[in-house]
Structures are given as structure tokens and as C-alpha cells.
Amino acid sequence: MTAKPVRVRFAPSPTGHLHLGGARTALYNYLLAKKTGGKFILRIEDTDQKRYVEGAEQEIIDGLRWLGITYDEGPDIGGPFGPYRQTERREIYQTHAKSLVDKGAAYPCFCSAERLEKVRQEQQKRKETPHYDGICRNIAPEEAARRIAAGEKHVIRLRMPQEGTTTAHDHIRGDITVDNKNFDDAILVKTDGLPTYHFAAMVDDHEMQITHVFRGVEWLSTFPLHVNMVRAFGWEEPVWIHLSIFLKPTGKGKMSKREATDALKDGHSIFVKDLKDLGFIPEGVNNWYALMGWGVAEDEVMALDQMAQRFSIDHLTPSPAAINFQKLDHFNGTHIRLLPTAELARRLKPYFRADGLAVDDDTLLKITPLIRERLVTLDDCLAFGAFFFKETVQPTREDLIAKDLDAAQSAAIARRAYQILEAQPDISHARSEAPMRAYVEETGLSPNQVFGIIRVAVTGQKVSPPLFESMEVIGREKVLERLKKAAEILEN
């Protein structure tokens, strides 16, 4: 493939949360730019004032930043092809619309939305495909100019060819040929003077010198329309790549609002913001959705820079992909284990803090290697390590009783463990394990039974990081104290 530097763009509309599909489109753009030494642009498509959501643009920016998908030009950082918000580019669209009208490739249409709606309903009643009836198509330019000058409300429509076919080329799907009679004369500029997506996107992609366009398959049906527009201008076409959508885990249909809520209850989400809050790390998240639609033969675990090296638009797949949250868990856990200890500790800290625990860095650094391979998400650290930061633990009597033993026997073991450990000069892993194993030997019980009692006594839970390492971190004082308390609980 070409190593020529590309100019690519992610162009979301600020109408909701940044989700998986958007993030993946952004990622592929970013990857291609990095791979070729090109530029990646963020452009905000905010021409629909009705659907505009306050804060959505910021969420997109924050989400991309968190994911590590950085852009070279964008609304918040500027760039040589700005502005990067479409509402700030009105004049540019006006100019281009005028040039198209002058060429006769577009024309003003004075039909009201109400009339069009009526026409549409009548067509549907007659079981016809709804379409614009084209009555303004043949208004003489002079008359149109007069009506515009008189202040009559109008839109600008593209004069689409009414016969023949249009063939457009998609990089992963090949040629797509459609009969031109299936197309309406699409609206380019709305009554409010703002461009529609169709128009604004084509104009901006040209103005910003975009070489490759990644977008969702929802644009595939209007693809020939866009190509016609670009050709009407006489512009060079970019390489088009239509990415498939994500299906819900069952593979039947898109994720619904309800299913998104259910996923959240299960600790998963299709929204970037949630994923962050849920304790997923960008490395894991990126790796996960990158591979839904990009086929890699082997060695699937990759960081962003490795992905950029290996990325190719020739290995993108056209078929829709069902979301698999189990795989997200896998990638997340894998990338957590790949993090250097100090870095992981740094990321874990806020989760302990949020739980109201007094975290000291020294302890945090010691326990990080102990809990690391047990984490699927960052907030799992609480389940495995919260007790390290607590003064006391509250084991239940039930948990303290080992399998096949009774309370008195278990208490005796706790007492004996106390004596053995107290006799040691310190409670380091090296010092504690050997005598304890010797004791297990002596009793004829299983390590599981004996260590189980001590684990519950010392950590307050049945599942914990390795016992001896844990005791070393907890410290001699507290370990002995907790052992004694456990014996008392059992003896009552």
C-alpha cells in the first residue's frame, strides 16, 4: 500500500455520547495517519441545530484524549484549514452552493416543508417510494433570482442525473452501481441557510484536502449521491471506506437503549465515558474494538503504536460485527498485566481513594504486584486489596471455620499460627512460610484448610492475594492481632 502521507478526518455530530462505533472510526483514521506520517483532523458536524446536545462536543474531545487518539487539527486546537466547526463555516458553503447553481448543477427550490410532507404522504398512500416531485427543477434562473431577491424562503437542491447509473467505488466493497432514478434532488442548503450533511461534508472534505474518508455504512445508500456531487464540482474523489456497524452481542440487530442499560448493569458499556468509569483502561478498550472490523492473523495484543505500524486499509472487513464484552474483559486484563508496576499503582490509587481508604504509596507499590494478575478492571483492586488499607477486618465466624473442621479445631489452629509467627523475628514471606508449612505437615491437615483459616483471619475474606506475601505487607503487629481476634470469634 501507499506510504504517501494521508489527510483524514473524524467528523462526528455533537448529538450524544461518544460510542464504540465513533471511537473505532476515529481510531482507524488516527492509525492511518500515524502509519503514513499524515494528519488526522477532528471536525464537528453541528449543522443540525435541533439535535445539538450541550456538552457533547466536549465529551467527544475528552473521550478521544482518554483513548489516546490525538488529532493534529481540530476545533479546540485550531489548524491551517479551520474553522473546524461547520456552523462557523457558513460562508464557505454559501460560496460553493452559488457556484453549483451558477453552473446549473444545483437550483433553488421554493417548496414548503408542509407541501413536501403532503406529497410524500400521497405517494405512500399510492404505495410509491417517497420522492421529491421536482417542480422547482425547471424554474427559469431569472425567475428564481427574482423570487430570492424578494426574500422568498428556499433551499438549494442538487440537480441529479435522472437517467443512467452512477458507479461509486468503496475500498473494501468494490464498485457500487445504482440507478439514478432512485435518487432525489438532494437538499444542499436548508431554509436556515445551513448546509445539510451531504453538502457540508463534501465541501469540507475537499477544502480540508481529505484523502481518505472513513464513515459508517449508514452512508452507503447516499454514497452515489455524494459522488455525484463531488463530480459536479469537478473535484478529486477521496478513497472511500464504509465501515460496518456493531451488532448487539447476539448478533441480531443494533444495540438498543434498553440493552445498553442492561450491559451497564453487567459492568460493560458501548459508551467511552462509561468504559472509563467502569475501570477499563484505554489500552484494553482500543485493542478490543480495533479488532472488530480489522482482521489480524495472529498476535492480537497490541498497543497503539504497534497497531499504527501494522494497520492497513486492505485488511478491513465489510461485514457487521457482534459486540463481545467477554473479549473486552480479556484485553483489559491482559493490558493491565502489561503495565509497569509504578504505572499500574498510579492508576489504581484513585479507586482506593474513592472508596475512602487512606492510601499510602509505599503500601500501594507493594500490593500492586500481588493483585495485578487478578484484575479485569481497575476497580477490581478494591475486592482484592482494600483490606491492606484498613485498620481492622471483620471475618465472619462461618468463614473462619475450615472445611471438615469445627469451630474449636479452627480456633486451635489460629492460636497455634499465632504462636508460630510470634516466635519469628519478623513476618517476611521468607520467614513465615517454612514454619507454617511444617506445622501443616504436623497436623496432617491440608494446606488449604490451615491457610484458609489464616487467610480469613488476616484479610477478612476467603479470596485474597497470596497469603504470605500479603501478611508481610500487613505487618507483624496487625497479623498477630487479627489472628488472636479470629480465635476469639471462634471460641465464643
Add this chain to the structure above:
RNA sequence: GCCCCCAUCGUCUAGCGGCCCAGGACGAAGCCCUCUCAAGGCUUAAACAGGGGUUCGAGUCCCCUUGGGGGCACCA
């Protein structure tokens, strides 16, 4: 209804006419390791939607059927 797209293990995918009795990953099952839970190692089960062509030869090319998805707005 009309138009367009898609189709390999349960899921994500490799495969771009012979290298494939189809490879990897997640998940599942079993074994090993083991103080719990994990992590790790090994092993197993699991797929070319169906039918026609083209070709010496098809998962790979063409057509049809079926199934799935998307679109048919002064929304993106």
C-alpha cells in the same frame, strides 16, 4: 414496499484458485501448576448458510435462494 450492503467455529477473525482433512483469539471442556482467587502452560470440541455454475482444481470467481444489516428527512 423499493434500493443498497453483508455471509468461515457460539463470537471476533486469517484465508485474496492448488500451501486448508481451514489457522489464530475470546468463550467452553479437560489436565498441569497451586494456600484461595487469578495468572500461566498443555490438550480437546467447535465453521466454509443452501443450491446451481466457471475451472484440471473453489472457502476463495459468477448467479439464485435463504438469512442478517443499512437506507428511503430542510437528521447526521
